[in-house]
Amino acid sequence: MDPKEVEIPGNSDPNQPGGRISHLALDIGGSLIKLVYFSTNYDVDDEVGRSGKKSFGVSNGNRDHPVLKGRLYFVKFETSKINDCLEFIQNKQLHLGGYRHLEAPPIDKTIIKATGGGAYKYADLFKEKLGISLDKEDEMDCLVGGVNFLLKAVHQEAFTYMDGQKEFVQIDHNDLYPYLLVNIGSGVSMLKVDGDGKFERVSGTNVGGGTFWGLGRLLTNCKNFDELLELSHRGNNRVIDMLVGDIYGGTDYSKIGLSSTTIASSFGKAISDNKELQDYRPEDLARSLLRMISNNIGQISYLNALQFGLKRIFFGGFFIRGHTYTMDTISVAVHFWSKGEAKAMFLRHEGFLGALGAFRSYDKHGADDSLVHQLMQPFPTTSCLAGDKICSPPNGELNENESIECSVYAS
Amino acid sequence: MATPTEDPVLEIDGIKGEEEETVENNKPIDKVVGVAGEESGQGERDMALSAGSLIHRSGSRPQLDLSKAAIQGNFEERNPTILLPNQSDDIFHLALDIGGSLIKLVYFSRHEDQASNDMRKKTVKERLGISNGNRRSYPILGGRLHFVKFETSKINDCLDFIYSKQLHHGMDSHWHSELPADDNAVIKATGGGAYKYADLFKERLGVSLDKEDEMNCLVAGANFLLKAIRHEAFTHVEGQKEFVQIDHNELFPYLLVNIGSGVSMIKVDGDGKFQRVSGTNVGGGTYWGLGKLLTKCKSFDELLELSQRGDNRTIDMLVGDIYGGMDYSKIGLSASTIASSFGKAISENKELEDYRPEDISLSLLRMISYNIGQISYLNAIRFGIKRIFFGGFFIRGHAYTMDTISFAVHFWSKGEMQAMFLRHEGFLGALGAFMSYEKHGLDVLMAHQLVERFPMGAPYTGGKIHGPPLGDLNEKISWMEKFVQKGTEITAPVPMAPPGTTGLGGFEVPLSKGGILRSDASALNVGVLHLVPSLEVFPLLADLKMYEPNTIDLSDHNELEYWFTVLSEHLLDLVDKAVASEGGTDDAKRRGDAFARAFSAHLARLLEEPAAYGKLGLANLLELREECLREFQFVDAYRSIKQRENEASLAVLPDLLMELDSMSEEIRLLTLIEGVLAANIFDWGARACVDLYHKGTIIEIYRMSRNKMQRPWRVDDFDVFKERMLGSGDKKPAPHRRALLFVDNAGADVVLGMLPLARELLRRGTEVVLVANSLPALNDVTAMELPDIVAEAAKHCDILRRAAEAGGLLVDAMINTLDGCKENSCLVPLMVVENGCGSPCIDLRQVSSDLAAAAKDADLIILEGMGRALHTNFNAQFKCDALKLAMVKNQRLAEKLINGNIYDCVCRYEPAS
Incomplete structure (x- = not known):
């Protein structure tokens, strides 16, 4: 398979006319709002892209539609700062690119695909502020849709992380399933x-x-x-965690395969230390917490x-x-x-699974803007994607942190 | 009753001399240790052990040996902790589980059992075929297992505790024969701290910790508990x-x-x-x-x-928080499911202090x-x-x-x-470490050999007994008084709420805090485990697995409250009797008060949390009261009453026997059963009867009761029973080989009710074994008292005399007829065995080995009285014929059990199943 040319089969409706140039989907979680939107620099392009031709060969061969070339953008906001998110959508006029109900006047019946618990909770707010209805997609459906999409469509989407x-x-x-x-x-x-x-x-x-975040905030006064x-990253969990070695006086409990550095009890050392919360370094607290939860x-x-033989x-x-540290501890x-x-x-696009799935769900509904994503340059497209960290500025403020170049069939 | 110190009768020189081993009691401890070790090691000679095989419920010992106990600390401190006096326990075996947070101690105090060298018993044993030769010897020493906890950060308290109780010096040589006992004591320990604190123990106590594998200990502890303790x-x-x-x-x-x-x-x-x-x-x-x-x-x-x-x-962030109050029912999550622990702390602008x-x-x-x-x-x-x-x-x-x-x-x-x-969560490791001592024999212990006792203080400490040990009884009483005085200020470690007030016995239960999930209410008490190797399962139970002694299930809260009220109301009268039984001295009064407080506290605790002491049935509650009395050294609260009633009844017995002898066999049998039921009216445990006592002499009451006898009784299987006894028409069934008569109260009940019935059975050629309590409970007759009663009755009746002689009951009373005994050995004997209980009820899963042995040839069981035939065993099925006789002296029980009224009678006969 050509890694650069991937087509997602079975997701276009050939009978629909061409549509908008931007498409938005949301995943409104308890902590973060994730946005995925497609934006193109081109108008409807009848010319099938270089990869498109090839992919036609691979697929059903029923493609005879215009292709939108553009980029998929991935953006996050903290849910507590939902107004920033609304503003962002407003500014970019993303909400106008949503799926429109055929029988309704287009202006006030804009519908955006959304998932996550907040799709219910904040439905009224979206209606009020942007005049759009959130079309709630099942969260799990979206998650799985997003992952299946990524694993099939994006080359080198999955990776292991050890040491x-x-x-x-x-x-x-x-051999995916x-x-x-x-x-x-x-x-x-x-799932x-x-x-x-x-x-399931x-x-x-x-x-x-x-x-992690909630407890971490209480323990360290971190702001985000x-x-x-x-x-x-800078902490040492041994300060607070009770290690096997702490219990066994520095020796391993090798009979059952526990080395002296194995954590016997997260935060267990806080029991016997005569210390208050202030006496511990926030770094160490954060580290212990991260290890506890990842582990x-x-x-x-x-x-x-194991139970399901996966x-x-x-x-x-x-x-x-x-x-990296989170991935490392989970891997360990x-x-x-x-x-x-097991490994x-x-x-790579963790965090956007739900939003991606919601985005894909436009296809399922016989929409006027039915999309086929043709990922042109999945890796690395932007500088943001190159590093270990997928562009996540330390302050976590509003950021347009990544994008994938892709093509969309606007059938 | 198993110890000479309790009953002066046993101290008669001649008897004591019979078997020299009793002298061991007076030997220095180390000598005793040596002997015990030898015997246990051999597992053959079992003098000390056979002594144990005479029923001994160590917790029931009325005489406390307080030599070991000491008191420390002051009562003003916030968390006073108590330690129970160890009575006459001499040898300690200690095991530790030193965890990261808590230190758990399990220690064993061996109870020096003495042989009660009673010739009568010996003869009975021979008659029953129980002799030291063919009894299995117990590899286990009788004694008690104690459970104690300390916080690891307060390890010094723990060391002080061990030191003050000298637990570290108790490692007797038979468990550690290769080591000199003095300066190289070794204590089994597990948990990480066994490594970490090894030096500290060496330094402070001079003991080495022998490290046992933690997992081994855990598993051994859990296996032991699950096998040995019923309803663990x-x-x-x-x-x-x-x-x-x-x-x-x-x-x-x-x-x-x-x-x-x-x-x-x-x-x-x-x-x-x-x-x-x-x-x-x-x-x-x-x-x-x-x-x-x-x-x-x-x-x-x-x-x-x-x-x-x-x-x-x-x-917490709940599913409802995320979905705006809606369930995410598609995947089975309700709105109140926690989606993310501490997740709400994310989105709110609150600090920790908020x-x-x-x-x-x-x-x-x-x-x-x-x-x-x-x-x-x-x-x-x-x-x-x-x-x-x-x-x-x-x-x-x-x-x-x-x-x-x-x-x-x-x-x-x-x-x-x-x-x-x-129930013993937390002590698995320590128990397992304890199990790792060799030769303790605990691994073969069975559930029926363990009795759990909840001594004073259990209601306050929630079973977490630690801290300075309480000294003698006097200090224990002082502690009770202090506690009551300062009740609300003292917070025991568990339960976690200060006691509040309740009408119950004037004592206090924890304040209600609303909601059903309260830690103090659910904290389970861990009692002291008494190891009584001589207890056995009654062999005639039809199906041990199905057997449940208690008829009344106290998990029904109404039932629980009712019986708690009954017991509370009866408490005052009981205290009066108890104090009077000791001559009404100031000391007795003080102990009486302390007993009332302690028992009320138990009641309050159990009312609050019925499961606190494990599975709770009425029998357990009644036994707890007796144990509590004994804990405050009331040997036998009804001693003088029982004596008086015995004498009064014995005085009219000859007339009754004469009257009976004048009847036809058929009428006599009915009259005898009527007599048993009528005489069962005497019961100091029943309030209705206590009231009756004020109205007339016992003989008057008995006559009145008999006159009121009218068939059919509420439960009346008499005709079936009669047919089994006398047959119908020409068919004469063979008499029973041996009958076990579980007797109830002293006085008229046993003398005018059960003895004549026993006599009738004897006359018909059935061996009779009178089964009575090992220890006093209310006015129940004890196995110790029975021989004298029989001897007195035998003076007026040849049948009884010959049978008693044949059964070896008259050895003391008529030493000069010893030779005659041999001649009479072909006669049908009347015997007495103790049942192993000190309670008005009986749990047939735990009876004396003597009773178990006597049961082997028995083909008829007669259970008499409310405690043994109604409160317990009413529904019990036996392998042989069983007759349950009782008069119901409680309106509620009558309604509940037989749909009848107070003073209704039960004559339930069930042929062998």
């Missing part, structure tokens, strides 16, 4: 995915990104998630994969954020509990 | 505890989740067969550690207590409990295990913790699995 080494993994489409998808948002959902649209939420945990992650998620994920575990969601946990048999895999 | 495990769902009896054969495999600072998950396949399959670093240490940082709580218990009043919704510590504590507790439940479930399913036992200090009998874990397991397993908890 600071990032290794991209190309997964054969035919079943897999476990662990989406770490505020909470954690674990067993058996195919496109075929999945098998587990989850309430100890997730929200816990990224600051907390930064802190954890826990890794463990529960592994156990679920070989691959993909981790996504805003908690990961390409943060999966490695530890599986005795090296944690991560997605 | 329980489920906890929505605040409701349900005790579970697990069949030993179906015990394995199970998942043992030990929640200490961290969490270990162990798959257990059998004794010593296990594997640590998983664990998590998010455990008790995380709760406490994070909780301490976030709330500034000073102790784990304080943190737990905070959680009681918390509302986690202020800080949150209530209560909410933080609850949120933290739920996060960790839920997580542990989930990971446990995932591991159980991985190995196809159905049962998960949760233990470790994190649980602490804390309702919310258990509920959350149970919920998680139930939720994830879709109801397929159950989370179970252990």
Whole structure:
């Protein structure tokens, strides 16, 4: 397969006329709002792109439609700053690019695909501020749709991360299913995915990104998630965690395979220390917290994969954020509990799975702007995508942090 | 009653001389140790052990040896802790589990059992075929297991405790024969601290810690508890505890989740067969550690207590918060499901100080409990295990913790699995370390050989007995007085709320805090485990598995309240009797007051949390009262009353016997049964009867009662019984070989009711064994008192005399007829055995080995009286014919049980099943 030319089959409606040039989908979570939108510099282009031709050959051969070339943009806002988000949409006029109901007057019946709990919670706000209706897409559907899309469409979307080494993994489409998808948002959902649209939420945990951030805020007075992650990077968890060595006086408990540096009890040392919260460095607190939560998620994920006989575990969601330490601890946990048999895999576009899925869902509804995404230059398109971190400015402010060049069939 | 000190009769020189070993009592301790060791090692000669085989419920000893006890500390401190006097326990064996947060101690105090060298008993034993030769010898020493906890950070308190009780010097040579006992004492220890604090123990106490593997200990402890202690495990769902009896054969495999600072998950396949399959670093240490940082709580218990009043919704992000109050029902999440623990702290502009510590504590507790439940479930399913036992200090009998874990397991397993908890959670490791001593023999202990006692203080400390030991009885009483005085100021470690006021016995129960999930209400008490190797299961029970002694289930709250009221109202009268039985001295009055307080406290505690002492039936409650009396050295509160009634009854016995002898066989049998039922009216435990006593002499009451006898009785199987006895028409059935008569009250009940019935059976050629209490309970006749009563009755009746002689009952009374005994040995004997109980009821799973032996040839059981035939055993099925006789002296019981009225009679006959 040509990595540069990927077509997503079965998602176009050939009978619809050409549409708008920008398309917006939202994932409004408990902590973050994720936006995915498509924007093109070109008008409707009848000429099929260089890759398009090829992909036609691969696909059903029914393509005879104009192609929009442009970019998919990925943007995040903190949910608490939803007004910034509304402003952003307003400024960019993104809401005008949404799917319009055929029978309704276009102006006041703009409908935007949205998912996440906030799609319900903030529906009225969107209506009021932007005059748009949020069309609620099922969160899990969107998640899985997003991942399936990414894993199939984007070359080198998945990677493992061990000991600071990032290794991209190309997964054969035919061997993709079943897999476990662990989406770490505020909470954690674990989905067993058996195919496109075929999945089941098998587990989850309430100890997730929200816990990290929430507890972290209380413990360190950090102002935002990224600051907390930064802190954890510089911390030493041994200060607060009770290690096996602390209990056994420095010796391993090797009989059951625990080394002296294994964490026996997260925050366990705080019990016996005569210290107050202020006496601990925020860095160390953040580090312990991160390790606790990553380790826990890794463990529960592994156990679920084991229960259902799943070989691959993909981790996504805003908690990961390409943060190396988070990925590292999750990887270590999966490695530890599986005795090296399972590997944690991560997605480059973690965090945007739901929004991407919502974006894709425009297709399913016989929309006038039915889209086919032809990813032209998935990696690396922008400078933002090049690093370990997928462009996440430390202050976490509004950012247009990445984009993927792609083509869209506007049939 | 098993010890000479209790009963002067036993101190007659001639008897004492019979077997020299009794002298051991007076030997220095180390000598005793040596002897005990030798015997135990050989497992053959079992003088000391056979002494133990004479029933001995050590907790029931009325005489306290207070030499070991001491008192320390002052009562003004905020957390006074008590230690119970160890009475005459001499030899200590200590094992430790030093964890990251808590130190758990298990120590064993051997109880010096003495042979009660009673010739009568010896003869009975010979007659029953029980002799030292063919009795199995017990590899176990009788004694008590104590459970104590300290915070690891207060390890010095722990060292002081060990030192003050001299526990470290108790390692007797027979458990450690290769080591000199003095300066090289070795104590079994487990837990990480066994390594860390080894030097400290060496330095402070001069003892070496022998490190035992932690997992080994955990598993050994859990296996021991699950096998040896009845109803050790329980489920906890929505605040409701349900005790579970697990069949030993179906015990394995199970998942043992030990929640200490961290969490270990162990798959257990059998004794010593296990594997640590998983664990998590998010455990008790995380709760406490994070909780301490976030709330500034000073102790784990304080943190737990905070959680009681918390509302986690202020800080957790619920599914409803995300979905705007709607469920996400598509994936089975309700709006109140926690989506993200502490997730709300993200979006609100609040600082740590803006949150209530209560909410933080609850949120933290739920996060960790839920997580542990989930990971446990995932591991159980991985190995196809159905049962998960949760233990470790994190649980602490804390309702919310258990509920959350149970919920998680139930939720994830879709109801397929159950989370179970252990009453002795927290002590698994220490118990296991204890088990690792060689030759203690505990591994062969069976549930029927263990009796759990809840001594004074249990209601206050919630079973967490630690701190300075209480000294003698005097100091114990002082403590009671102080406690009551300062009640609300003193906060025992558990329960966590200060006592409030209740009408119950004028004592106090914790303040109600609303809601059903209260930690203090659910904290389970851990009593002292009394090891009584001589107890056995009554062999004639038709189905041990189905057997439940209690007829009244006190888990029904109305029932519970009713009986608590009955007991509370009766308390005053009981105290009067008890004080009077000791001559009404000031000392007796003081002890009486202390007893009333202590028992009221037990009642209050149990009313608050019926499961606090384990599965609670009426029998347990009645026994607790007797134990409590004995704890305050009331040997026999009804002694003089019993004596008086015996004399009065014996005086009219000859006339009764003459009257009976003039009747035809058929009428006589009916009259005899009527007599038993009529005489059963005497019961100092029944309020209605206490009132009766004020109206006339016992003989008058008895006559009145007999005159009122009118068939059919409320339950009337007499005709069936008669047919079995006398046959119908020409058919004459063979008489029973041997009958066991479980007697009830002293006085008319036994003398004018049961003795004549026994005489009739003897006359028909049936051997009769009178089964009576080992220790006094109310006005019940004891096995110790019976021979004298029989001897007195025998003076006027040849049948009784010959049978008593044949049964060896008259050895003392008529020494000069000893030779005659031999001649008469072909005659049908009348014997007396003790039942192993000190309670008005009887749990047939735990009876004396003598009774078990006597039961072997028995083909008829007669249970008499409310306690033994109604409160307990009413529904019991036996392998042989059984007759249950009682007069119901309680309106409510009459209504409930037989749909009748007070003074109705029960004559229930069930042929062998």
